[in-house]
Amino acid sequence: MQAGEPSITARAAAAFRAAHQRLEGGRVFSDPLALRILGPDADNPVLAAAFAPEREPIRLGVAARARFAEDAVAAAVERGVRQVVMLGAGLDTYGCRAPQQAAGLRVFEVDHPATQEWKRDRLAAAGIAIPPSLTFAPVDFERQGLADGLAAAGFDPGRPAFFGWLGVVPYLTRAAVLDTLGFIAALPGGSGVVFDYGEPPGALPPEQRAVHEARAAWAAEAGEPFLSHFTPEEIASLAGDLGLTVAEDIRYGELTARYGRGAADRSAEAGATGDAGAHLIHAVRPPVR
Template sequence: MAQGADSTAVRTALWRALHVLLDEPPHVVDDLVGVQIADVDDAWRTRPDMNSERTRTNRASIVARSRAAEDTLGDSGSRQYVLLGAGLDTFAQRQDGNVRVFEIDEPATQEWKRQRLDELGYLDSARPILVPVDFEAGQSWLAEAKAAGLDPTAPTVVAMLGVTMYLTRDAISATLREAASLAPGSVTVFSYSRPIEMAPPEVRTILEVASQGAAASGHPWLSLLRPDEAAALARDAGFSDVSVITSDDLHDRYFADRTDGLSPAGGEDLVVAEVSR
């Protein structure tokens, strides 16, 4: 695998592929493009973190949060979509080309992904606008996105999925303040993880092991939030209309009619926050 591919981003892409390869249809998100971009060897499904049973909640949560963000985009009618900490997201390849997709991530990740998209032959119509941002150096993601062509006068949907747990609360707040400064009608969707003690008993051990693994890999969990804390961060950032979508809500929305027991319950929740029109 090429240097520059973040391990957590690769894992997310592989879990999305597992959903298609292992779980019964209908699939919440149909995405096998990410595993192509990841450029892993043929034995990836034998990895310990790809265990079909232990990862059920993880992969359900991963596809649920993406589907919810993409549905928010579709419902909004916006033609601009910003993905913060985009990793190996593939919306740009799966959409019909009507939305301009801006992917914000670390410079090394963006350079690696640019090379992979070139190697796979994706044309401009199926490519995101890759925006490298050095968050540790204090760069503004919004300033860089504008420099890359984002229209600040047009409503925009911003998604920040699987990111907040790795940020300090101050960094989350700063990121949300920039999103709240976008044009009226813009919407931000971000996921957050609750404190482990708030999780259902059956998934606490999994979360504890995941937390330990994240710390060992150099990506410690810095912010685990209660629903009221997550919503307060959005309101304090300047959003007027803020709602919480719990993992149980995501189950009811996307998984209630399934017969295989797949569910994101106990996984990440979402906050949906809108800029006043």
């Protein structure tokens, strides 16, 4: 990871989202800004691999993950939630595409200050406007907590909020994960979160374990080692203890089959979508009745 830039894993996810727009026409997840914000990263040899024809199953997996998350955000906004937080936003473009017709909607992007400065330069270079509804919440977690960073950006803890938290949890310690979930669980009823997590490699069958180990080795070499794993039963129990109810927990492979349609047969094998024990979870804090 280079100082002041999104992590290589975040940039790789952005590359796959952009490649999905160009090669599959965004049929699983439409993001008209993805190619523009990727910009010169499209020429990076590591990231350019996302555009290779044989990477279609991974592209569809990344696109399905984004679709699942934004569908959950849209449902929360439809219920009246007017605060959306993207944790570890990287090159995500939701804040620039958020539905302006949702009166009073505010989107907060949380990331390291230097990373956000880099992203704002990238947005300017791409000619992507920052709408009034988007607020950058720079947080250096070595010096500041999430609650303080959001409060400084104008976040109201007295109102419900929905959080998108993709591609982050596996790289955090268990304590950091639970602290963040605890913060979300302490918000008013109707709040919620979508995040991804990985199962312990020892719980996986041999072929999936091999895929997991290869991905973990790549991430560690990039300076972003996996630090936490959870079983579905464990994460549901931990979330419940905090006051969150799991609305859905779905494996990546099943997620791609849900949204990918014609490509589902090509993505069925465990490693094709980067599945290997990876899950997406949608958890909510039930309203007080």
